[in-house]
Amino acid sequence: MVRVSLSTGEKGEFPSGVTVREVLEKLNPRILRDVLVAKIDGRLVDLSHKIEKDCVVEPVFFEDREGKETFWHSTAHVMAAAVKRLFPEAKVTIGPPIENGFYYDFDYHRSFTPEDLEKIEEEMKKLVEEDHPFERVEVSKEEAVKLFSDMGEDYKVELINEIPDHVVSLYKTDGFVDLCRGPHIPSTGRIGAFKLLSVAGAYWRGDESNKMLQRIYGVSFPTKKQLKEYLRFLEEAKKRDHRRLGKELKLFLIDEDVGPGLVIWLPRGAVVRKVIEDYWKKKHEEAGYQLVYTPHVGKGRLWEISGHLDFYRENMFPEMKIEEVSYFVKPMNCPFHIYVYTSELRSYRDLPFRLAELGTVYRYEKSGVLHGLMRVRGFTQDDAHIFCTPEQVEDEIKATVEFAISMLKDFGFNDFNIYVSTKPDKAIGSEDMWELATGSLVKAAEELGLEYEIEEGEGAFYGPKIDITINDAIGREWQCSTIQFDFNLPERFNLTYRDKDGKDKRPYMIHRALLGSLERFFGVLIEHYAGAFPVWISPVQVRVMNITDEQADYALEVADILKASGIRAEADVRNEKIGYKIREAEKEKIPYMVVVGNREKAEKTVSVRRKGRGQLGTMKLEELIAAVKNEIDNKITEV
RNA sequence: GCCGGCGUAGCUCAGCUGGUAGAGCAGGGCACUCGUAAUGCCCAGGUCGGCGGUUCAAGUCCGCCCGCCGGCUCCA
Numbered sequence: 028m029v030r031v032s033l034s035t036g037e038k039g040e041f042p043s044g045v046t047v048r049e050v051l052e053k054l055n056p057r058i059l060r061d062v063l064v065a066k067i068d069g070r071l072v073d074l075s076h077k078i079e080k081d082c083v084v085e086p087v088f089f090e091d092r093e094g095k096e097t098f099w100h101s102t103a104h105v106m107a108a109a110v111k112r113l114f115p116e117a118k119v120t121i122g123p124p125i126e127n128g129f130y131y132d133f134d135y136h137r138s139f140t141p142e143d144l145e146k147i148e149e150e151m152k153k154l155v156e157e158d159h160p161f162e163r164v165e166v167s168k169e170e171a172v173k174l175f176s177d178m179g180e181d182y183k184v185e186l187i188n189e190i191p192d193h194v195v196s197l198y199k200t201d202g203f204v205d206l207c208r209g210p211h212i213p214s215t216g217r218i219g220a221f222k223l224l225s226v227a228g229a230y231w232r233g234d235e236s237n238k239m240l241q242r243i244y245g246v247s248f249p250t251k252k253q254l255k256e257y258l259r260f261l262e263e264a265k266k267r268d269h270r271r272l273g274k275e276l277k278l279f280l281i282d283e284d285v286g287p288g289l290v291i292w293l294p295r296g297a298v299v300r301k302v303i304e305d306y307w308k309k310k311h312e313e314a315g316y317q318l319v320y321t322p323h324v325g326k327g328r329l330w331e332i333s334g335h336l337d338f339y340r341e342n343m344f345p346e347m348k349i350e351e352v353s354y355f356v357k358p359m360n361c362p363f364h365i366y367v368y369t370s371e372l373r374s375y376r377d378l379p380f381r382l383a384e385l386g387t388v389y390r391y392e393k394s395g396v397l398h399g400l401m402r403v404r405g406f407t408q409d410d411a412h413i414f415c416t417p418e419q420v421e422d423e424i425k426a427t428v429e430f431a432i433s434m435l436k437d438f439g440f441n442d443f444n445i446y447v448s449t450k451p452d453k454a455i456g457s458e459d460m461w462e463l464a465t466g467s468l469v470k471a472a473e474e475l476g477l478e479y480e481i482e483e484g485e486g487a488f489y490g491p492k493i494d495i496t497i498n499d500a501i502g503r504e505w506q507c508s509t510i511q512f513d514f515n516l517p518e519r520f521n522l523t524y525r526d527k528d529g530k531d532k533r534p535y536m537i538h539r540a541l542l543g544s545l546e547r548f549f550g551v552l553i554e555h556y557a558g559a560f561p562v563w564i565s566p567v568q569v570r571v572m573n574i575t576d577e578q579a580d581y582a583l584e585v586a587d588i589l590k591a592s593g594i595r596a597e598a599d600v601r602n603e604k605i606g607y608k609i610r611e612a613e614k615e616k617i618p619y620m621v622v623v624g625n626r627e628k629a630e631k632t633v634s635v636r637r638k639g640r641g642q643l644g645t646m647k648l649e650e651l652i653a654a655v656k657n658e659i660d661n662k663i664t665e666v
Numbered sequence: 667g668c669c670g671g672c673g674u675a676g677c678u679c680a681g682c683u684g685g686u687a688g689a690g691c692a693g694g695g696c697a698c699u700c701g702u703a704a705u706g707c708c709c710a711g712g713u714c715g716g717c718g719g720u721u722c723a724a725g726u727c728c729g730c731c732c733g734c735c736g737g738c739u740c741c742a
Contacts, residue, residue, distance in 0.1 A: 130737095138669070138670055139670090140670090224736095225670090225671095225736060226669090226670065226736090226737085227669070227670065227736060227737030227738070228669025228670065228737065228738060229669080229738045229739095230668080230669090230738055233738070234739085235668070235738080235739055239668065239669055239738080240669090240738095241670090242669090242738080244736090244737080270735095274677080275677090283715085283732070283734080287733070287734085342740090390741090392740080393668090393740075394667070394733090395667065395668070395669095395737090395739085396667090396738095396739080396740065396741075397734090401742090402740095402742085403742090407742095408742060410742095506741085506742075509742075540742060542742090543742045545742095546742080547742055548742090572702090574699085574700065574701050574702095575700060575701095576699060577699080602699070602700095603700090603704095603705090604698095604699090604700050604704085604705065605701055605702060606701085606702065606703065607703085607704055607705085608702090608703095609702045610702090610703035610704055611703085611704090612702095613702095622701070625701095634701080641702090642702065
């Protein structure tokens with residue numbers, strides 16, 4: 028007998044070899060309809076798993092992360108089964124769950140078309156209706172190799188040969204057998220709704236030198252309603268797309284005649300940028316940074332010393348020669364900041380030495396990776412470098428992480444994810460340096476009470492880093508801040524400081540960007556707010572509209588007074604109906620719309636409409652100014 | 667860069683199997699002087715991404731190039 032208890036509290040005794048499903052039937056039959064898999068001792072198992080010893084069983088549902096993963100993974104199997112039914116020559120490879128759904132890669136002599144996807148969906152529907160169980164079978168590696176090579180599934184054979192265990196597990200769904208660790212949901216009938224979203228090429232094992240496979244993406248849910256909701260989310264994301272809004276709101280322009288990945292900031296967008304820049308500079312000065320400006324190009328020799336020509340050349344715009352001398356456009360600001368550091372003999376008294384610059388850099392990015400403002404070829408980093416002693420590292424890191432978060436909060440982001448990347452296999456710098464640096468990153472996160480994840484081996488070869496990503500209004504994650512140690516450049520440029528003991532020592536160098544780049548950050552802001560910026564950032568804060576020509580002079584006067592109060596205001600005195608003007612202002616997402624008619628003109632008041640809230644009623648001009656100022660000064664981000 | 671899709675007026679898009687381009691919005695003009703998301707009428711506007719080719723004839727078919735979109739790889 029085995030004693031089994033559920034994480035929900037129920038307990039019971041069963042004969043050894045009882046399945047998870049049988050246990051649930053006995054102890055908590057109500058959840059049987061929704062439970063997908065179970066967790067025993069931290070391991071996920073099928074409901075058909077046989078229990079041989081005392082344990083606690085934790086039922087897992089779609090609502091759990093692991094439940095979703097299993098659900099999507101199982102759907103990927105169903106899709107593969109459908110593909111094999113329709114295209115028997117297609118070879119299967121891998122089909123994992125991803126953040127929002129799943130994919131499966133196939134090797135097929137041509138790519139799948141949208142029509143193929145429809146057919147595959149139809150076939151999947153049949154498989155779901157037929158409600159096939161996912162059956163687990165364990166076989167020896169030899170047997171598995173024979174089975175899959177007989178079927179001509181070379182990729183599976185390759186995978187099996189890399190598994191260290193002697194026994195591998197297979198899952199059968201109808202006639203389809205797949206090598207798979209599992210577990211799976213009980214049967215295909217559980218997949219209430221699914222949709223295949225797109226086809227794309229993908230390299231076998233993500234390696235450019237390998238064969239390109241056909242990847243099909245999809246999502247699935249237990250109910251149709253959930254699928255509908257997800258599709259609505261995709262629609263919402265589309266509406267917020269910064270490329271679309273950038274055009275609609277006249278914020279920026281990327282034109283093929285100018286060059287792909289090169290951004291032109293239109294006047295409205297430039298206002299937003301100026302607001303960000305002014306704020307950023309003020310905050311940096313307050314935080315003890317010194318602002319500098321550095322050139323856009325530098326001699327080849329400089330990039331040789333820095334090592335960029337060795338390890339970064341493929342991302343740099345090509346060489347140009349001026350009077351026989353080689354120059355490169357800068358892909359990074361660091362070498363220049365180093366020359367600020369070395370412009371004087373530095374003493375330990377000078378440290379920490381913090382330099383900041385909104386430095387515009389150019390990087391050659393492969394054409395296929397460019398994406399609106401998020402991935403461009405010319406961008407302005409909100410860059411800074413901190414030079415400090417080993418003793419100062421911890422405080423500097425902690426202060427920098429705090430600084431990053433306070434800044435992001437001012438822009439209305441309150442939901443963060445923190446990742447600490449540790450030493451990769453190939454790295455420079457001593458073990459001690461890595462330890463001190465990595466330890467300071469972890470400690471900073473811990474002392475600030477932030478949850479973080481360790482990304483093992485994901486650091487750069489020259490040092491560990493901590494990245495901060497933000498979650499936007501509809502839950503999407505964006506990379507912004509990065510704080511990186513650099514053990515490479517101080518060596519290469521032979522940086523030193525004179526310590527108390529009179530000896531010259533090597534400073535630690537920390538490279539960091541808080542917003543990331545102004546371009547990307549702008550893109551994130553646009554998507555987060557769907558173009559309706561908080562008042563302090565909004566290109567136009569107030570638009571004054573008259574009802575008839577009679578109040579045009581008053582509208583202009585009101586706008587002038589607002590402007591004189593430091594508010595970005597403008598008047599719309601065109602001969603149009605008020606409804607039309609309001610509609611335009613709404614579409615332009617202007618936060619404050621002020622209407623003036625004869626009543627307001629006579630009373631010297633204004634009728635105020637706040638975007639997102641509707642009409643606020645009639646008030647004195649001073650009241651309006653106070654309301655707008657309040658939102659600006661306190662950086663109010665919620666309407 | 668690689669795989670797939672797309673590229674028609676400033677914008678959003680229509681244009682079946684080849685016969686020589688159309689709508690809405692925006693823009694210009696006129697009338698209307700109007701209370702919180704579209705007043706009406708008129709006008710103008712396109713070497714159909716570029717270059718070649720097939721054809722009596724190409725926006726429609728073929729090739730190459732450029733750009734964009736979705737992925738892969740990479741990343742601020």
